[in-house]
Amino acid sequence: MAHAQETAPDVLVKNVTLEVMDIVRKDKDIQAGDRRKIIDLVETKVLPHFDFSGMTGLALGPNWPKANAEQKKQLTFEFRTLLVRTYASALAAYRDQKFEFRPLRLKSTDTDVTVQVRVMQSGAQPISIDYGMEKTSAGWKVYDVIVGGVSLVANYRTEFGNQVRDSGIDGLIKSIAAKNKSNAALAPAEKK
């Protein structure tokens, strides 16, 4: 029963969320819709706590073992880029919402937990954001984000599965890369 050296997963989620939201609230450029800055923020503050190869593996499902090492690397890279942008985009939408952090009853033997956060809003049911987290040698890492009951990883499975079926792993890599490219082209227009 080693005492955990690393931050508990629920504490980690809370700290990171509050820190990021604080920056978002104070930063005038982000408020004005500066996408690059939000993306930078996600890159530096949020991403270190995500396990991207794990996420990519989950999203690929049964197709993951079929990919070779180079393909896995590319898939992880492209999927990561896609998620960063999606996450940044979602983050940009938050303004003054209040968060409720559910404390976790963590046992020392736990290696896989769900950390629950809820975003309170007026006149609507709170939105739940659950983080599926796994204990790794580098601390707790997020392997899935479940927003309002919708698992991000599970949601990509059908899409990825269809793509692999139609055009193979390389086709999928190409298609995510193309999506990233068109998203990147979108950025300046978003600024308003």
Added chain:
Amino acid sequence: MTADAWIGGIIARARRPVAVLAIALASGCATNGADPRDPVEGFNRAMYSFNETFDESIGKPVATAYRDALPSFVRTGVRNFFSNIDDLFIGVNNLLQGKIIDATTDAARLTFNSIFGLFGLVDIASSIGWEKHNEDFGQTFGRWGAPDGPYLVWPFLGSSTLRDSVGGLLDVKFDPVRNHRPVDVRNAMYLTRAVGRRADLLDASRVLEEAALDKYVFQRDAHLQRRRSLIHDGNPPRDDRSSDGTRAPRVELAPDPAPAPVIVQTPPRAEAAPGPSVGPAIENAPQRVGVTYEPRPRQDYDAILAAAKAANDAEDAERSSPAR
């Protein structure tokens, strides 16, 4: 701009989506329906593209104008007002599902917000901790054990399932707004509610736009996952083999013996029976959808994660160097 001119503009803009609908219906029904949850994918895709066109040309611009024109507190007031009206049948549905405490909260919310919240314009109940619920007849049927049935996309209304469409008819029948008179006030309320709802989704739809490779598939899967979560009030049952919240013991990557969860793997095209008619698909829906629809397939996370981990051990080790 006068109301007439505005409506005239709407009608003019509506011509395009209608034309698209005709074309989509003529051409769209040939799509292969490889996903058992979505036996009428061709029809659904046609409806989806109609809705997209309608949204692009009318829905989104009107909602954006609404958002830009009105200050946030007015929009919140509109949302709260209609939300308050909804609490009546949210309460009824909670009662039908045997959730007495939730139903009581809904009744208390309705009373409290109507009296002290200026006819529902202010959601005071939420701020004192009486949480808003999300219920409808489709969820009640789901709670009673009715399966989703085939996924369906309706013009203007969007994603649904057979079960939720039946539930939706009841939602509409009992909708207090629908039963409001005079009719032109009712229609104005319909319009305001629809525009307000679309405006609330502007951010979400932008995220969807950026996240999805195939928006139709992404939205369908998200909708089905969402509904399942709602039916179980945010705690859909997991198929974990362990009950104490820890993950089931890691297993080797064995081929899935059960029919593979659809969300994981769509059967290859060749396997799709030539021209499966709608009839038998609906007939089979209860078992098939029940078995195959598993939006949070935690059980195979184990195997897949193990495989992913093994394959990426080197990479993980690299990244673990700045460990804290």
